[in-house]
Amino acid sequence: MSTESPLRALEAIIFAAAAPLTLADIAKHIGERGDLPHLLRDLAAAYADRGINLVERGGRWHFQTAPDLAHHLRPSREAVRKLSRAAVETLSVIAYHEPVTRPEIEEIRGVAVSGGTIDVLMEAGWIRPAGRRETPGRPLQYATTPGFLAHFNLIHRRDLPGLADLKAAGLLDREPPRELALPFSSTDD
Structure with missing residues (x-):
């Protein structure tokens, strides 16, 4: 039995995903590890004040640059x-x-x-x-x-x-x- 943290596994799966993931997609990777929506809210809260944020858009979860820092990533022209x-x-x-x-x-x-x-x-x-x-x-x-x-x-x-x-x-x-x-x-x- 693995002793890894469900939040760490969740973070790794979403970070490595090529596209935003639905709850079903995430569950396929980490299985049933408690209340997945609750874990996602906890992880999103942990990233709320960071340079990247965990967000849900249209029922899909992904990491994105914090909105107030996006100007640093825009091309110069x-x-x-x-x-x-x-x-x-x-x-x-x-x-x-x-x-x-x-x-x-x-x-x-x-x-x-x-x-x-x-x-x-x-x-x-x-x-x-x-x-x-x-x-x-x-x-x-x-x-x-x-x-x-x-x-x-x-x-x-x-x-x-x-x-x-x-x-x-x-x-x-x-x-x-x-x-x-x-x-x-x-x-x-």
Whole structure:
């Protein structure tokens, strides 16, 4: 019988993982060693004031750089690429209505969605194909990614602001921004 600490084993498994892990993934590696959610909360608390944090995004656990230190890791030169208003609106529709098809996005927005808009959002890592709808024509559905949650510092999609929050912030009382800055790393010098 091993005398290793469950927290140490948990830390090692999450650290070495190539991608964020679900509770089921973690349990496969360390087995049943007590209350896994409790152990994860304990480990996250132990890392709360460190340079890296243990976080849960969309039901998956991983280590990430502490948000207040991220600026130390950015490349020295960052090219800013603007998201068009259409891309911001499309991302919003997908986030609030996922999984959603292109025709549904177009119906909600009232205009056609170009393939380029979808491509930009997929390139940013914020949306992904989410299967096909079981309707005539079997249209492709889109959903947000864990990268979307991480970029917008959300734990779950239910953390998106509601209508009352948006009104309170004054975002529904005026014209929405024409463009949203989206940082893309550039290796050009």
